[in-house]
């Protein structure tokens with residue numbers, strides 16, 4: 001089965017549908033470790049902490065250790 005549209009979607013219909021895309025801003029929360037804004041359910045990009053544990057090496061630390 002190939003996905004072939006039965007009817008052409010009018011420019012208005014297409015615009016109305018696409019008006020709902022990316023309406024909401026990303027849900028930002030404050031990092032409990034460094035108190036900067038980060039995306040919810042994401043590792044903090046500035047300190048590398050997630051759920052009270054250090055999970056990644058941050059860019060600043062990588063520069064310091066010189067790999």
Ligand SMILES: [Zn+2]
Nearest residue numbers: 031034044047
């Ligand atoms: Zn942080």
